[in-house]
Amino acid sequence: MKTTFIGLAALAVIAVGCAATQPLPSSQELDQKALTVIKASFREQGIAKLDRLDQDLGQRACSSDKPPGADVAQQVETAALATIKWPVDGRYLGDWKEGEKLAQNGRGATWTDKADAANGGSCYNCHQIGKAELSFGTIGPSLYNYGKLRGVADPASPTSAPIVQYTWGKLWNSKAYAACSNMPRFGHAALLTQDQIRDVMALLLDPRSPVNQ
C-alpha cells in the first residue's frame, strides 16, 4: 500500500513536470488553438457582429508575420480585381470639397457607431493629402499632389484613363493591386458608396482640388 502511494506520488511529480516541459504543440496546432481562443473571446456589440471574425481568403493569407507566397498573393489579387464595380455611367469624379470632408471623417463601423450613420473615409488617419491639414498619419504614402505628379491635367482625357481607373480600383478594393495592402476595401466592404468614392476621387485627381495645387 505504502509502495503504491509512493509510486503514485512519483507519477504525479512526473506528470506535473511533463506539463511544464513537454515540447510546444506544432505550428498548425497552435494556429488552431489561436483560432479557438479568438472565437471564444469576443461577443457581438452593436453593429459589430461575430461574423467580423470570419476571414476571407485574403485576410487569412495576410494574418502572419510573413507575407503569403507569390502564388497565393496572385490568387488574392486576381479575386480582388474581379470584385471591382466600375461606374456604369463612366463618371469617376465627384466634388472634391465633399471628398475632403470624407477624408477628414474617421467615423464608422465601430461598435459605438449606428448602422444607419454614413461612414467617413478615414484617409487622413494614414495619409498626408491636402497641405493645409497638418494632422495626418504616415502608415500610407503621402497623396499630396497625387494627380499633378501623375500628369493628370484633364481627368476626362483618354491619356488620364489608366491612372483614373487604377485610383478607382484602389479605392474600391485595394487588395487587387497588393494582396496584403493595409488599406481597407472601401467599395468592396461597402464602407463608402459609389458617390462617396467619386468625391474622394475628385479630391485626389481634380486639378482644382487643393491636393493638386
Next chain:
Amino acid sequence: MRYLLIAGALLASVLGVSAQQKSAADGIAEYRKMLEDGNPAELFEAKGEVLWKQRRGPRNASLERCDLGKGPGIVKGAWVELPRWFADTQRVQDLESRLLTCMETLQGLNAVEIAKTPFGRGEQVSMEALVAFISAESRGLKVSLPQSHREEQVMYEIGKRAFFFRGGPMDFSCSSCHNQAGQRVRLQDLPNLTVNPGDGVGFAAWPAYRVSSGELWSMQRRLNDCFRQQRFPYPGYASDVTIALGVYMGVNAKGAQSIAPALKR
C-alpha cells in the same frame, strides 16, 4: 475636478503651441515633465491602496492575501512579471483576471458579474484604482515576464497569432498599426509592439491616466478600445485573447522600464 481642468489646459497649451512642429510624443513628454510631481494617476493609486487593504465583499476580507505571482500579499515587482502561469487556477492570467480571482476567492465578489460590468461603473471603478496602485508598485522596474512554463510559451504563440489576425470590415489587425517604429495615426505615434519599443513606451506605459477622458485605463481597457477601432467585435474582459496579447507584448518588451501608470493624451 479643478485639478483636471488645469491639467487639461496645461496639456492643451503644450500641444497646441508645438504639436505641429514637434511630434505629439515630444509634447506629451514635455507635459509629463511639467506634471512630474502631480500625475493625476496618483489619485487612483492612493485609492487603489486603500481598496487593497480594505475589508470588502460578502466575506469582509481585504486583498492583502492575494497572490499576484510573487507570493501572497507581495505587490512590489508583481506587475512587470504579468501575465504569468498560476497553478491554483491552472491558467495564464494577467493582472485584471488575477484580481478577479482574488476578489472572488478572498472577498466573495462575483468575478463573472464584474467582468460583465461596463468600464467606469461599479466594481470596474475599483479595478481601475487597484491596477493603478499595483502597477505603480513596479514603477522603474524592467518588464520581465516568465516564460518557463509551457502554457506561458503557448500563450505567447497564441498572442502572436492574435496580433497578426486580420478581420472585420477594414481588414485590420494589431499589426496594421503596430509593426513598424516611427508611424503615426494622425499625430498619434504608434509603438512597434513586435519588438521591445523602449523604456516607458507601449506595454511599459500601461495602465495610464488619459487626460482626454480623465480616466485611468488598464491594459484591458487599452486593448478593448484598440479592438473597437480595429472594427472588431467586443473582446470579453480578461478573455484569453486579451491575456495572450498581454503575454506577446510583454515578452517582446523584456527589459523595458515600466513607467505605469503613465500619462497619456
